[in-house]
Amino acid sequence: MNTTSESRWHTLSLSEQMANIGSEVGRAAKWQGRDDKVFDGAVKRALELFDLTLEDPKWRGGRLLELGRLKEVFCDGVLGGKEYGTILSSLESYFLPFMNIVARKYSLQ
Numbered sequence: 001m002n003t004t005s006e007s008r009w010h011t012l013s014l015s016e017q018m019a020n021i022g023s024e025v026g027r028a029a030k031w032q033g034r035d036d037k038v039f040d041g042a043v044k045r046a047l048e049l050f051d052l053t054l055e056d057p058k059w060r061g062g063r064l065l066e067l068g069r070l071k072e073v074f075c076d077g078v079l080g081g082k083e084y085g086t087i088l089s090s091l092e093s094y095f096l097p098f099m100n101i102v103a104r105k106y107s108l109q
Contacts, residue, residue, distance in 0.1 A: 015098045025095060028043050
């Protein structure tokens with residue numbers, strides 16, 4: 001991701017950042033075991049967005065702990081759920097409230 005994209009990412013609210021991560025997690029879940037190229041692209045993008053959010057100075061403190069754990073659980077799902085039994089599609093429900101908040105925000109504009 002380039003510097004302009006990174007600085008723009010840091011202007012987004014937590015809900016917007018999480019909705020974007022959730023979109024990539026959902027895409028990865030959809031293509032896991034079906035199309036390796038699309039799956040790998042979604043995983044790479046989700047990890048980039050997790051890292052950008054973890055680096056965002058606005059979220060220092062408790063939120064980073066939860067986000068770091070969520071990234072760990074996502075990686076478990078990507079690798080077949082061997083550590084925690086994670087199924088990627090089950091993570092979509094975690095992100096749904098953030099996606100709804102963002103959708104509501106933009107539908108009211």
